[in-house]
Amino acid sequence: MKYIQLLNKIAKVGTDKLxxxxxxxxxxxxxxxxxxxxxxxxxxxxxxxxxLAIARAGAGVNNIPVERCAExxxxxxxxxxANANGVKELTLCALFLAARDVVGGISWANxxxxxxxxxQVEKGKSNFAxxxxxxxxxxxxxxxxIGGMVANVAVHLGMNVVGCDPFLSVEAAWNLNHHVTKxxxxxxxxxxxxxxxxxxxxxxxxxxxxxxxxIAKMKDGVKIVNLxxxxxxxxxxxxxxxxxxxxxxxxxxxxxxETVNVPGIVAIPHLGASxxxxxxxxxxxxxxxxxxxxxxxxxxxxVNYPSVSMPRSGNLRICCLHKNIxxxxxxxxxxxxxxGANIENxxxxxxxxxxxxxxxxxxxxxxxxxxxxxxxDGMIRVRLIG
Numbered sequence: 204m205k206y207i208q209l210l211n212k213i214a215k216v217g218t219d220k221l222x223x224x225x226x227x228x229x230x231x232x233x234x235x236x237x238x239x240x241x242x243x244x245x246x247x248x249x250x251x252x253x254x255l256a257i258a259r260a261g262a263g264v265n266n267i268p269v270e271r272c273a274e275x276x277x278x279x280x281x282x283x284x285a286n287a288n289g290v291k292e293l294t295l296c297a298l299f300l301a302a303r304d305v306v307g308g309i310s311w312a313n314x315x316x317x318x319x320x321x322x323q324v325e326k327g328k329s330n331f332a333x334x335x336x337x338x339x340x341x342x343x344x345x346x347x348x349i350g351g352m353v354a355n356v357a358v359h360l361g362m363n364v365v366g367c368d369p370f371l372s373v374e375a376a377w378n379l380n381h382h383v384t385k386x387x388x389x390x391x392x393x394x395x396x397x398x399x400x401x402x403x404x405x406x407x408x409x410x411x412x413x414x415x416x417x418i419a420k421m422k423d424g425v426k427i428v429n430l431x432x433x434x435x436x437x438x439x440x441x442x443x444x445x446x447x448x449x450x451x452x453x454x455x456x457x458x459x460x461e462t463v464n465v466p467g468i469v470a471i472p473h474l475g476a477s478x479x480x481x482x483x484x485x486x487x488x489x490x491x492x493x494x495x496x497x498x499x500x501x502x503x504x505x506v507n508y509p510s511v512s513m514p515r516s517g518n519l520r521i522c523c524l525h526k527n528i529x530x531x532x533x534x535x536x537x538x539x540x541x542x543g544a545n546i547e548n549x550x551x552x553x554x555x556x557x558x559x560x561x562x563x564x565x566x567x568x569x570x571x572x573x574x575x576x577x578x579x580d581g582m583i584r585v586r587l588i589g
Contacts, residue, residue: 205497206253208232211241213260217486221494237493241485242266250275255586256496258489261286261476263432264506265405273507273557276524276584278496280504282488284348289481291352293474294400294430297454298341298357300469301398301426303333337361342396344389344412345431346371346379350402355380367392368403393420398428405432415440424451430475433457500561500588508559509552517547517563520588525560526581527553534579535560542572557583 207221207228218228218239234251239258244266257267258280272279300306308331315323341357343350346368357364358380367386368375386392389412392399399421403409413427414437427450429436436453438461444450445467455462458470476485488504495501500522501512508524521539525531532551539546544564551560568587577585 205236206232206234207237207239207493208235209239210243210245211239211260213239213241213489214483214486216483217260217488217490220487220490225498226494237497239486239489239493240267250277256280256493258282258493260482260485260489263404265432269507274583278502278505278524279507280489280492280496280502281506282485282492283504285484285488286476286478286481287348287352289478290349290430290475291356292478293456293471294349294353294402294428295356297428297430297456297469297471298336298398298400298426301428301452301454302336304331306469307331336398339363339397340365340395342366342386342392342399343402344368344392344399345402346375346383347402348375349430350400351375351378353400353402354383358382362398365392365395389417390420393417395422396425397422398426400428401431401435403431403435405434410434411437413437413441415443418444418449421449423449426450426452426454428454430456430471433459433462438462498588500586502559507554508557509554511550511552511559511561513548513550513561513563515563517565518589519544519564519567521562521564521568521576522586522588523560523562523576523582524584525558525579526583527556527558528581531558531579531581532560535562535576538572538575538579539564539568542568544568544572 205226207226209228209230221228234253236253237256239260241260246268254277256278257272259267260282262281262283264279264281267279269279311327338361340363343354343364343366346354346366350366354364354366365384365386367389412435418440438459441450441453442465445453452467454469456471456473456475458472462468463470492504499515500520502508503510503512523535536546544566546562547565548563551558573587
């Protein structure tokens with residue numbers, strides 16, 4: 204029996220994917236084999252020796268100590284694309300909110316009173332007017348699962364769409380409408396876009412990318428939508444640009460002390476993935492990733508280890524999380540061979556400083572051989588699956 208700790212409420216359609224004959228799920232577990240989480244902050248948590256994996260039912264993993272988990276041999280999963288449609292739909296809403304001051308208009312209308320409300324509306328509505336999206340240029344930074352969907356819908360809205368993604372996959376490229384123009388650099392987007400929407404993770408290369416230097420490259424009156432991460436935008440530089448009119452509207456799904464109650468900023472309370480469908484999709488995907496790793500050692504959609512999968516063969520599977528350094532593979536195979544075991548199948552991939560090796564063998568290995576594998580230089584964790 205394996206024990207799974209639920210740090211947040213996880214949609215039942217997801218937890219139902221974990222066979223109760225194999226798993227016990229609870230909110231309080233002393234030393235779980237796996238953890239499922241949504242938004243709970245885990246940076247100060249101490250992990251037990253049994254913990255093999257953490258599955259985040261969502262895309263962002265800022266709440267998880269990803270690097271520390273890698274060092275401790277804990278695989279961290281996320282669910283890319285599972286909430287893409289929900290975020291795509293809110294992005295469309297954000298574009299409309301950026302085009303016209305709908306939020307300000309609603310707030311003003313709710314404050315009207317008297318018998319002449321209709322007259323007041325006709326007199327004051329021009330203060331909240333805007334423009335149409337059709338014919339405008341939308342610049343999309345990041346053309347992955349969400350950005351690609353936004354691009355395709357925007358084309359059908361009659362917008363001119365320009366996108367840039369240095370890491371665009373072949374599959375994502377195939378899914379793009381042929382009317383989407385691919386820019387080689389973000390600067391090309393800054394120069395032409397009436398609207399810019401961000402769909403990239405917060406990394407050392409993207410944090411603060413919307414700053415005074417890059418805003419200066421944009422068209423006067425540009426409108427910016429950020430449903431990705433607050434850290435992508437330098438708030439101080441943005442507020443200066445709003446005051447000068449360089450940026451005419453900023454719509455964000457990540458309110459901060461610097462961005463609430465600021466003229467020109469529409470702050471949405473992190474609703475991008477807050478749909479029943481997104482929560483269900485994320486929960487199902489996270490549960491399946493967790494189950495596949497705990498039961499078979501296969502990794503898919505990890506953020507700190509490479510994706511490695513192999514069909515089961517032989518009698519025993521040896522799963523090795525290790526440093527990405529020379530000679531580890533040779534030592535693993537040599538130790539196994541010295542025990543007289545035959546390797547049926549084997550696969551290995553690396554990701555930065557770490558790597559993952561799966562070895563299927565016929566028969567078994569002795570406890571002494573297992574210990575020898577564990578003591579190989581650079582080995583982080585070894586797991587046997589019968």
